[in-house]
Ligand SMILES: Cc1cc2nc3c(=O)[nH]c(=O)nc-3n(C[C@H](O)[C@H](O)[C@H](O)COP(=O)(O)O)c2cc1C
Ligand code: SF4
């Protein structure tokens with residue numbers, strides 16, 4: 021990493037802290053802001069933010085690793101969240117998950133080599149009436165079956 | 181007043197296609213005002229559009245782009261509105277709605293949740309105005325006690341009594357929290373209330389603040405509910421602009437400020453002490469009580485926590501008086517309860533019913549019974565802390581004590597209905613997997629005991645169970661619930677214990693006969709094509725992801741068992757019901 025990068029990272033950390041706040045109770049919102057910007061928590065930025073708010077890095081990582089929302093690896097262009105809540109489980113979420121996993125060749129938590137898709141699961145999106153449900157980026161798709169899921173994936177792969 | 185066209189835009193409606201319908205209506209130059217509301221609870225008929233004219237409001241369901249066009253034409257031309265898809269008037273709609281009593285959901289799907297004026301027009305903020313202008317804080321607490329309202333977040337503690345603890349606390353400032361973490365998978369009551377009527381939650385919290393002397397509040401909302409967060413934040417801004425929140429509310433010396441805190445994905449943060457740790461920016465680990473939140477909560481200051489639905493009931497109670505609420509009662513359960521109906525039930529959605537209705541009335545009459553045409557087997561209530569109530573006990577009334585007696589709990593209101601193709605061992609394994617992943621790790625038995633239980637259940641679903649496994653599960657269940665600090669661990673064995681109690685034969689079939697009677701557990705089943713029924717349409721072969729089905733067109737197909745991954749896609753695809761599970 022060049023020093024220009026270090027400078028940029030420190031600058032971004034200051035920006036984030038100025039926006040969110042520097043009190044210890046802001047640790048979660050700070051981490052959320054880093055992830056909103058980059059899709060994951062990069063070590064450099066977490067360290068820079070910790071320095072900015074004068075808390076040990078371990079405190080930030082302690083929090084980050086506790087909550088399932090936080091990721092430590094970059095994500096692909098499209099983030100797929102398969103709901104594995106009770107209603108979706110009973111309605112066949114596993115089949116929907118399998119078809120995605122099979123078609124993309126990745127498991128939960130992984131990203132495709134072409135950086136197009138990251139696959140995750142969530143415990144309920146609150147749209148149980150449409151089970152099984154999958155969220156891709158900000159859109160929710162419901163009443164899925166493997167065939168329908170396959171079509172949707174293709175749309176995204178084709179650059180939706 | 182001109183005509184209005186109102187689209188149901190809850191996140192479920194949007195996912196079902198309401199946004200596309202809205203866009204279509206927007207482009208159409210309707211000659212009527214285009215408005216939105218949130219989820220009315222009739223999720224089974226989404227997308228939903230209402231047309232309002234002098235004659236009243238007519239609700240249309242199943243609105244696809246074609247039907248939207250029909251609506252557009254008749255609204256534009258002022259001709260007779262279509263007679264079909266009127267979901268409130270048809271037989272189904274009547275059954276769904278007739279027995280419901282809407283208090284917490286009163287405004288959901290009726291008003292525009294982003295308009296404070298519409299909330300006020302429905303009597304909103306009258307309750308808190310009455311409190312500020314003519315009631316002492318003690319009188320407010322008395323009224324809430326008299327109403328009989330109990331917490332809707334799961335445990336069912338009497339709300340007025342809880343408030344009196346905070347009111348009696350000496351330390352300042354005092355905090356209020358609204359628990360909008362809604363962690364139970366398969367439940368969406370709180371999402372619907374926040375998206376559909378955020379001001380009711382704010383007014384409920386204001387009332388609590390006035391009654392207890394709290395000056396600051398948080399709504400802790402799970403991150404998976406972006407629309408709820410957005411609407412709540414707008415509602416807070418709007419309420420401030422009208423001096424209904426902030427300093428010197430309505431010119432009095434009562435001040436209350438409110439903020440939204442976004443959760444970060446941890447089920448255990450629904451537990452009160454963990455939630456407060458999370459608000460303080462720490463790992464969400466539960467802590468020993470005492471001290472109770474009312475003595476030392478957020479920042480070691482007195483704190484009161486209530487659920488979304490609990491707060492949402494309060495404006496009604498203050499406006500209409502406690503008697504209007506407690507006239508609905510069954511034994512010690514008072515008022516109404518919101519349930520999210522999901523799973524294998526015909527009319528999925530959100531219902532609010534008076535206490536004392538039976539599960540059968542809710543599931544079969546309101547919900548319309550099985551969606552698959554197959555017999556229903558059980559209903560899961562209370563999420564990971566709850567249990568499965570078998571069909572034979574569907575006559576149990578909705579009442580905290582009666583439901584506890586079955587081994588399940590009232591919980592926060594999720595009802596996931598299961599038919600005979602749901603494997604109860606798999607359901608138990610599903611919940612144990614959930615709690616085991618969500619355990620914060622503080623207590624040994626919750627951390628490791630649930631893992632051992634999960635291993636045993638997994639082994640059983642794989643056909644590797646041994647006869648002693650059942651007693652081992654029961655023994656471990658006892659230890660886990662006795663030695664865990666918080667409700668997560670204490671109640672984690674419930675799904676296992678209730679399924680063992682009511683569906684022991686299914687466990688035994690897995691262990692002794694190496695069979696999964698419901699045809700779910702993959703290692704115990706094989707997919708076979710019935711030569712008498714197969715017409716050789718090739719549909720299954722095309723659909724199979726591993727391409728392991730072979731056969732010529734118009735000839736009987738066969739599955740290569742070596743390569744079959746038992747995904748079941750072929751069975752769902754076959755139109756001739758020719759693929760059996762063995
Ligand atoms: C592991 C665990 C998770 C919980 N999750 C929630 C939740 O998501 N929402 C909720 O309102 N209460 C939840 N509760 C119950 C709360 O701790 C608390 O009892 C409730 O918010 C109190 O509000 P009430 O009195 O209005 O019901 C949970 C409890 C435990 C032990
Ligand atoms: S019971 Fe489980 S979740 Fe609760 S404090 Fe103990 S380890 Fe954590």
Ligand code: SF4
Nearest residue numbers: 724744745747748750
């Ligand atoms: S169960 Fe799945 S893998 Fe097996 S034959 Fe059917 S479609 Fe193919």
Ligand code: FES
Nearest residue numbers: 103105108145148
């Ligand atoms: S269980 Fe999948 S959306 Fe609720």
